[in-house]
Each structure stands twice: as structure tokens, then as C-alpha cells.
Amino acid sequence: MRTSQRSSSESAANGSLTLERFAPEQTYKTKVYAALKQAIVAMDIYSSPEPSWLDERQLSEKLGVSRTPVREAVAMLEQEGFVKSMPRRGIMILKKTRREVIEMIQAWAALESMASRLAAERASGEDIAELRRLFDRFNEAHKPADFLSEYSAANIEFHQALVRLSGSDTLVEITSNILMHVRGIRQITIGRDDRATQSIGDHLAIIEALESRNVDAAERLSREHTLGLAKYVEDHGDIFD
Missing domain, CATH: 1.10.10.10 (Winged helix-like DNA-binding domain superfamily/Winged helix DNA-binding domain)
Structure with a gap:
């Protein structure tokens, strides 16, 4: 031996x-x-x-x-x-094709909506408050559409934090590989068609659902928000030309 x-x-x-x-x-x-x-x-x-x-x-x-x-x-x-x-x-x-990106966003929608549901059940009030603080600096005098780079960073941070608040290491791990492509698409679409204004409204609605511990609303609003991005990519494929 x-x-x-x-x-x-x-x-x-x-x-x-x-x-x-x-x-x-x-x-x-x-x-x-x-x-x-x-x-x-x-x-x-x-x-x-x-x-x-x-x-x-x-x-x-x-x-x-x-x-x-x-x-x-x-x-x-x-x-x-x-x-x-x-x-x-x-x-x-490597970049993904438009169809591949849409499928990845759809997968992200499914995963993040479950993360939102779990966050509504598990996340502390302080952690949820941190999500709201990401957007405190944006208002009528400091509109997201006028500060796109700054808002884009807050936008990505929100989605990453939301998955973490699920308390699920598995969800964090699975979404990590999708994040590179989803965040890239979010960054280049956020400045189009006043999507930044709609985006912050969606985020605040999700946060309100988390604060009220409305698990069904948190899950639904998160899913609809991300599927909206998938629909936009489907309708505006020129961003891949």
C-alpha cells in the first residue's frame, strides 16, 4: 500500500x-x-x-x-x-442569436418569478428596503431616462439582488450563467422607447408586493416584467443586426 x-x-x-x-x-x-x-x-x-x-x-x-x-x-x-x-x-x-436570447429571458422570467415568490416569504424587511433604496435617487428631477447609465446599473443590481433574496443558492447558481446575456440585453434596450420609465414603475410594483408579503403578486409582476423584455426583443430584432 x-x-x-x-x-x-x-x-x-x-x-x-x-x-x-x-x-x-x-x-x-x-x-x-x-x-x-x-x-x-x-x-x-x-x-x-x-x-x-x-x-x-x-x-x-x-x-x-x-x-x-x-x-x-x-x-x-x-x-x-x-x-x-x-x-x-x-x-x-460568444453572443446569442435573437431566438436564443428570447429563450434565455423566458427562462430567467421563470426563475426570477420563483425567486420573487420566495423573497416575499423569506426576505427580511431590511433587505427589501435595500431594494427600494436602489431607486431612491430617481425622481422627476433625476429621471431614469436622463441618467441611463446610472439607472442601468441600478436595474441590473435590482435583478441580481432579487434572486439572492430568495435565499436559494440553487437559483443563484442557475441564473449566474444566464445573467451575462440577460444583463447585456437589458442594458441596450433600457434606453429605447422610454423603457426606463416603465422599468422603474415595474420594479417599484414588485417591491410593494414584497413589502406586503403578497407572494402571488410578487411572482406574477416579476414574471410579467421580464417577459415584457422578451416580447420587446422579439419585436425589435434589429438590435442583433
Whole structure:
């Protein structure tokens, strides 16, 4: 029996915790994957028709690691449909087609509406109040439509916080992969057809339902709000041209 196996067996027999040291490459791969995924989610990839690119060498230098964990992390992201490695060109961040985006928004509507229902049941009054405070600075003198960048940030923060308030780690995890595309579409549609004004009204109605612990209304209003985005994308496909 090898020493490590004997040691593990002895530890188990003694009732002590059995752990094995991580391989450095595995640790770096996991950290690089998490860092890259977070950076990609934060990018506004739908604001321009041009593709967004990543460079392996630059990523390695910026993260302070060798290229091996970068390649491994990119391979993981490629399997998840976030990026595609293009020989001699670099790593392209993938965008979704209009139909794919609509389906992702519909999935988000289903997940977030359940999150809203759970939040109405579980979230503390203080946490719900934090949602309202996101929009306190917007009023007739400081209209969302006149401060689109600022409102867009508050808009995204609202939807992320709403899912977190469900108290469901599973919902948070599932929505994390959808978020990159949904947030990008929200950002480029929010300034069209006075959608910012409608958006803040929808948000405040959802918050009122949460405050009154009206689980059915919170679920319905959240679903209708997000499906409205899906309908807008369906009707205005030019944003993908």
C-alpha cells in the first residue's frame, strides 16, 4: 500500500478528517475560471455588433499565472458556451442569436418569478428596503431616462439582488450563467422607447408586493416584467443586426 493510501486509511480508522492537498494547477484553474467568468459577465458584449476578444497571453500576464491554467479555464468556459477558441485569432466571447436570447429571458422570467415568490416569504424587511433604496435617487428631477447609465446599473443590481433574496443558492447558481446575456440585453434596450420609465414603475410594483408579503403578486409582476423584455426583443430584432 502506498504511503498516502495508508495514511488516509489510518486517518479514517482514527475518525479524523481526511483531506488531500490540491494540485497547484487545479487550484489556479479554478481561480482563473471564476475570475474570467466574472469578468465576462461584467462586460457589455451586446453594445456593439463587433465581436469581443480575449488574448491568452494578456490574461496570463494580468492574472499572474502561467498559460496552462488559463487554457484550462478557457476550455471550461468553452464547454459552457461562453467563449470559443479561434486558432491564430484568440478567444472570442460568444453572443446569442435573437431566438436564443428570447429563450434565455423566458427562462430567467421563470426563475426570477420563483425567486420573487420566495423573497416575499423569506426576505427580511431590511433587505427589501435595500431594494427600494436602489431607486431612491430617481425622481422627476433625476429621471431614469436622463441618467441611463446610472439607472442601468441600478436595474441590473435590482435583478441580481432579487434572486439572492430568495435565499436559494440553487437559483443563484442557475441564473449566474444566464445573467451575462440577460444583463447585456437589458442594458441596450433600457434606453429605447422610454423603457426606463416603465422599468422603474415595474420594479417599484414588485417591491410593494414584497413589502406586503403578497407572494402571488410578487411572482406574477416579476414574471410579467421580464417577459415584457422578451416580447420587446422579439419585436425589435434589429438590435442583433
